Amino acid sequence: xxxxRHQFHERLAELEVxxxxxxxxxxxxxxxxxxxxxxxxxxxxxxxxxxxxxxxxRYLEVHQGILSLLxxxxxxxxxxxxxxxxxxxxxHAERMGDQCVNIAKLIPLVGNEPPVVPELLERVxxxxxxxxAQVVEAKLAFQDRDVDLAADLSRxxxxxxxxxxxxxxxxxxxxxxxxxxEWAMMMTMVARALERVGDNAVGVGExxxxxxxxxxxxxxxxxxxV
Amino acid sequence: MSKDVSIDPDSRxxxxxxxxxxxxxxxxxxxxxxxxxxxxAAARSLPEQVGHTITLENMDAYYGQTRxxxxxxxxxxxxxxxxxxxxxxxxxxxxxxxxxxxHEEIPGARCEGRVLLDDANLYDPSVDVTAxxxxxGMVFQKPNPFPTMSIHDNVAxxxxxxxxxxDDVGQLVEASLRGAGLWDxxxxxxxxxxIGLSGGQQQRLCIARAIANEPEVLLMDEPCxxxxxxxxxxxxxxxxxLKQRYTIVIVTHNMQQAARVADTTAFMLSGELIEHADTEKxxxxxxxxxxxEYVTGKFG
Numbered sequence: 001x002x003x004x005r006h007q008f009h010e011r012l013a014e015l016e017v018x019x020x021x022x023x024x025x026x027x028x029x030x031x032x033x034x035x036x037x038x039x040x041x042x043x044x045x046x047x048x049x050x051x052x053x054x055x056x057x058r059y060l061e062v063h064q065g066i067l068s069l070l071x072x073x074x075x076x077x078x079x080x081x082x083x084x085x086x087x088x089x090x091x092h093a094e095r096m097g098d099q100c101v102n103i104a105k106l107i108p109l110v111g112n113e114p115p116v117v118p119e120l121l122e123r124v125x126x127x128x129x130x131x132x133a134q135v136v137e138a139k140l141a142f143q144d145r146d147v148d149l150a151a152d153l154s155r156x157x158x159x160x161x162x163x164x165x166x167x168x169x170x171x172x173x174x175x176x177x178x179x180x181x182e183w184a185m186m187m188t189m190v191a192r193a194l195e196r197v198g199d200n201a202v203g204v205g206e207x208x209x210x211x212x213x214x215x216x217x218x219x220x221x222x223x224x225x226v
Numbered sequence: 227m228s229k230d231v232s233i234d235p236d237s238r239x240x241x242x243x244x245x246x247x248x249x250x251x252x253x254x255x256x257x258x259x260x261x262x263x264x265x266x267a268a269a270r271s272l273p274e275q276v277g278h279t280i281t282l283e284n285m286d287a288y289y290g291q292t293r294x295x296x297x298x299x300x301x302x303x304x305x306x307x308x309x310x311x312x313x314x315x316x317x318x319x320x321x322x323x324x325x326x327x328x329h330e331e332i333p334g335a336r337c338e339g340r341v342l343l344d345d346a347n348l349y350d351p352s353v354d355v356t357a358x359x360x361x362x363g364m365v366f367q368k369p370n371p372f373p374t375m376s377i378h379d380n381v382a383x384x385x386x387x388x389x390x391x392x393d394d395v396g397q398l399v400e401a402s403l404r405g406a407g408l409w410d411x412x413x414x415x416x417x418x419x420x421i422g423l424s425g426g427q428q429q430r431l432c433i434a435r436a437i438a439n440e441p442e443v444l445l446m447d448e449p450c451x452x453x454x455x456x457x458x459x460x461x462x463x464x465x466x467x468l469k470q471r472y473t474i475v476i477v478t479h480n481m482q483q484a485a486r487v488a489d490t491t492a493f494m495l496s497g498e499l500i501e502h503a504d505t506e507k508x509x510x511x512x513x514x515x516x517x518x519e520y521v522t523g524k525f526g
Contacts (some may be wrong), residue, residue: 074482076509077518207231213512 008073012082015065016142017216019086022058022093023204025138027132029055029100030197034128037109037190038121040114048104055097059092063088081214085207089191092200095136099200106186115180120170124187127163127194130156134201143210150205167191273338277304277473278344285339287320287329294320295337296320296497302443306418307474309466309488311481311504313520317497318477322445325475326362328354332359360384363472366450369428371420371435377403378416380431383438400440406434407464426457433464437472444468446476450483462487481521485509493517 003009029048036044066087069075075083134156141149169189174184210216255367280302287295294315302308310318323329324337327348339347348358371380381399399416403409408430412423420431429449446465450458465474465487478484484491485505492502493514501514512518519525 003524076443076481076485076521079522080510226397 002066005073008069008075009079011065011069011073012075012079012153015062015086016082017056018065019062019090020139020143022055022090022097023064023135025055025058026093026096026100026197029097029204030128030132030135033100033103034125034132036104037128037141038125040107040110040112042108045104045107046098049101050099051103055094058114059090059094062086078211081211085142087210088207089204092203096197096200099197102191102193106189110183110186111179114183115177117170117174117180117184120167120174120184120187123163123167123170124191124194127191130163131194131197131201132161134198136162137206138201138204138225141205145208145212147209147212150208153205157198157202160195164191164195252514258422277306277469277471279304279342279485280443280473280475281340281342282321282325283340285321285324285337285341287317287324287337288335289320289332290334294497295324298339298494298499300492300499300502302473302475303490304473305471306359306414306470306489307469307476307487309484310475310477310494311479311484311491311520312494313525314479316494318492318494319447321494322447322477325443326359326364328359328364328443360439361441362443362445363439363441363505364445364447365429365432365436365449368452369425369432371423371428371431373419373421375420376417377412377420377423377431381419381434381438384435399434402434402438403431405437405468406430407460407467407475408434424457426453426460429453429457429461430464433461433468437468441472443473446474448477448479451479458483481509493520 029051032044035047036048066083069083095178134153137149137156138153140146141153168191171181171184171188174180206216206218282298282300282302283296285298285300286293298317298321307324310322312318324339325341325348329335329337339349342466343361347353348362349503372383375383378399381402382395385395385398398408400413408427411427412431415431420428423431429452433444433449450461453461462483465476469489476484476488488505490502491505491508493500493508493512493516501508501512501517503512507513508517509521512521
């Protein structure tokens with residue numbers, strides 16, 4: 001029982017590595033965006049914006065590779081499901097990359113010495129840590145076809161969503177000063193971006209389950225407040 | 227239902243009848259009668275045609291001591307195309323040859339189990355084997371027109387045996403050639419040898435010859451494996467049209483062909499039926515891991 005489509009399966013495995021590698025790029029981008037936020041480092045934020053091209057480039061590469069495989073190799077069954085799932089994965093990665101850019105673009109807007117509400121910033125950074133963990137876990141779940149780990153992503157997502165709501169409530173109470181309210185408003189937008197990163201990680205988890213079972217199961221996601 | 231099934235040889239050849247009832251009478255009848263090929267050709271666009279179901283029950287097929295088909299249960303639904311796939315030697319051709327009782331012609335070969343055409347058991351001792359083969363037409367891998375005969379005579383060959391009037395024969399030949407999508411290409415040279423046609427045309431000639439006998443079921447054993455891609459696509463188009471009238475079983479090594487033409491696909495391995503399901507399911511999410519491994523090329 002020899003493997004008969006060796007070249008094809010090798011190429012498919014390569015594409016998977018490329019697509020999942022995009023999630024590593026997202027983690028890097030997220031780390032830098034969060035550091036820029038915490039340190040109010042405008043220069044680092046501009047790097048994040050510039051480096052989004054790498055994720056976009058990866059998206060185009062994987063997309064083209066998948067089109068070629070479909071045209072030339074006519075994948076079926078598990079292979080077909082993997083190919084379809086990789087298209088989703090790379091799209092999720094691309095969107096997470098865009099959310100990192102959204103965060104980075106907000107950083108110069110809050111000014112040099114923003115009127116930080118420490119407990120609010122702490123919540124946002126905690127969200128960042130949780131969303132980052134989700135991206136890492138989504139990659140692992142896909143790589144190992146670990147359905148349980150994939151399902152766990154939606155459990156983690158509930159915590160991110162809960163923090164998001166908390167940030168929103170705290171922002172509403174941010175105080176009388178206009179500067180402070182403006183800063184708090186920016187933080188709700190950062191929180192929203194992080195919440196979207198979490199949702200995209202859950203989307204990757206759904207693809208793991210699709211590849212393994214052929215079923216599409218949308219995980220229950222709490223509705224965000226904004 | 228047995229009256230609709232033409233394994234009853236009574237209406238065509240003078241042999242004892244299996245069925246207590248005569249075959250459908252000419253003219254309008256309340257029963258679901260199958261139209262002649264001539265009528266069928268005229269009514270090609272009609273959506274509803276009555277097809278017949280083939281049911282295999284516990285089929286075993288042997289070559290001497292070797293058991294090539296092992297306890298297969300399978301239903302070929304009426305007016306549907308069923309593809310048989312599986313690696314060489316898995317028993318798919320053997321199984322299909324059991325359906326029209328060709329397997330038993332091989333010295334030392336035999337089979338056990340039941341093949342039902344609707345409700346009639348084709349292996350019943352009272353059944354006339356010739357009538358079975360007329361009711362169940364077959365098209366082979368290599369186009370095999372009778373080499374000495376003209377195009378017209380190739381199609382008429384089966385009809386001669388059933389003592390049709392000669393003007394009927396002309397009509398039936400035309401209807402059959404039209405049914406096989408070949409008429410326009412050959413109508414001006416019906417008297418030239420069939421062997422002078424291209425491979426794809428020869429194969430459609432063989433299909434015309436098969437449907438001239440007004441079968442209930444068409445068996446196709448790799449009908450395109452000797453054809454170029456365009457001729458293959460023509461045959462596949464034809465299969466799609468033919469299923470409006472016939473129940474079709476196609477053995478193919480080309481999985482993309484199975485995916486294109488078949489409504490359901492059956493996967494066999496080492497004489498056993500592993501899985502039979504909608505073609506879409508077989509090629510997107512098969513239940514059995516062996517099916518998955520075969521269609522994705524992990525073994526073969």
